[in-house]
Amino acid sequence: MWKTLAITFLISSLATALASPRTGLVPCDALAENDLGELVLLATDSGYEERLQTYWSVSARLKPWCIVQPRTTDEVSKVLKTLLATGSGAGSWHIAVRGGGHNHWAGSSNIANGVTIDLGLLNRTDYNEATNIASVGGGSLWNSAYEAAAEHGVSLVGSRAGGVGVGGFLLGGGNSYYTGQRGFGCDNVVNYEVVLPDGRIVNANATSNEDLYRALKGGGSNFGIVTRFDLEAFPAKDLYGGSRTITTNYTDEILDAVVSFANHDESEAADSFTPTFIYNTAISPDVIIDASIFNVEGARNSTGFNRISSIPAVSEDLGSRNLVTIAAASTVDGTSRQANPHLQILPAP
Template structure:
């Protein structure tokens, strides 16, 4: 027998053994073995029972998202991410290796950034924030949380456009658009990215910016996780002047006055580019079973009680007031802390019409009544109302554009978010149905009076919604063309089930 023939027999036998092993242990275990045996990334792989694995799973914002992948791999460089992607997409004769991509792990629907029977790529070690004074750019890892970003940059006298919750991850916020307190002045977070470093489906590490891979650059600004794994965001900075901000709480009985103040604030939003406001209805069993209105005010100059908030601040009977001169890290800290609860987000947009706001409040009270009658344990119910004016994207085109389709809207509108959290998996159907009820009923009412706005903010959307479709047909076509160009084999459509997939867009 020749040496060649003998070698072929060995290969065939080994392949048969591998397939048999794969059938016994499952393809995910086999894929974990592939990673663990790779000399370049093997030490980054952790398994159930190991402390690093357990800490990663326990750190997800939503308890429902704390799935148990077969293994977790935590790369520490873009080269390691590329090695992992190549290993997981190699044609090994086994079943395909499915995987999830985690930045901050804040999206609260099952499977968004974690996976059962697969591998989770946890980017939390890619969390550095550095600043180049010559270019005035901040380079930020996708696994960083916004509190750490702000702390680093504030010490250097600069700031970037980022999230309004300290614990939110950088990667998810930016690829969903990214609303900021500074957005009127400087635009959305995604439009402040000068360059993305991206690992593509074939393992190549590329830069996407206005001059290189420009179509990918545009698509990443709102396109979620459909094109690759972003390993660095190079963001434009501006001088950090400090701000005046915090939370003011009021009795629930003031909601009509708050809505009147909000609609007027939005009508006059052009008069002061520094002012941002969010009106929130809130009920918490942990806060004495009280219904409240909690407003977030953030003025992006160090000015106390600016005139932009006069109508809000004239509302009588406030219960608490944390407004003060502080940095962004302090303001976002008031939204910090993931409850050890199960969470529902949903979203909707509608015109700046007080009739819709009043209807939304009526429906919110219906939900409170049902939950007070049927829910057990501790739970919280929020309804958030915030403006999205056209000025947020006025400079987008000159910066390479984004894919959100917001240029269709010439008037400021309201982004709505029901945010419910609760204890116990047995209550999932109750709370999720009530969140969906709010979205559906408000949408129907808005449509009935011609106040519909066909845009869904991806970072608030539930998995049952279709935010990519809300960008408009032409932008969906652009997204799909970019997907076909940079991921022709559909790795991020087929092997990464989490996120809002282009392949599922109903348009």
């Protein structure tokens, strides 16, 4: 009998120990205790630092108490419900949501004292030929989304750089090579699958949760976690264009070209022009201007680029390319330092 009691007590003690908090950090322990432990990376886990290193910007590599990596929409819901239960009121719910992790400022998709919900495993892209809709996971990068779409002969309105996350791009509006023709990236979203802060899973589109559908078109991650974007696809076609490298001696001419380009009418909507001032000693000891020009219909001699093409270039790399190739080549090395001022130029009234 005593042996039986001893064994029972030992098993009971072991079960209690296993159920005890592993870290003393309430949100992380709550996830583990709610059967989500296999999704959690603690600072002591080998995968924790590896995942932090995949943030594009060093500034964004904050160290959360733990990282949770849900694999399905249902798991995202369970994570939110679990974390909500650990809060004590407004302002106490310390979480961040990571999509692609491409933003360059601290706190954009990570948190130092809290839990980072990392959507990186929600990275599947499916295409429905009957509806012409591509369903893209909220943690996908544009490189993989473009590649998956290209297998079906279609393309998507997305980032110029393939390493950018689908979620951040679309929830921020999304400026692309196709903006003149097809609007912002968010204009091409026909449905959002969203996990609301209380854990409910809803779809937001033109006929269901219309207010949320409208708010998500540029509203960021303030209204919930988008786990899937349903995007209208279009037939894939090679673009024509590339880069012209110009010295800063022609800064005035470049600015004049920008103004001229902004005044074009809709007949030249297939043209895209992105001038960038770059200082990279691997390219040049001086600041240079990278004039990126593309025609999304593949036209080689678009008159929309006449002003830009007349400016002498140190070098140029122009040709016909598909979007998959362009996006892969356009991802900026994360070791670069960048400043991002923006100037809005509107057509004259």
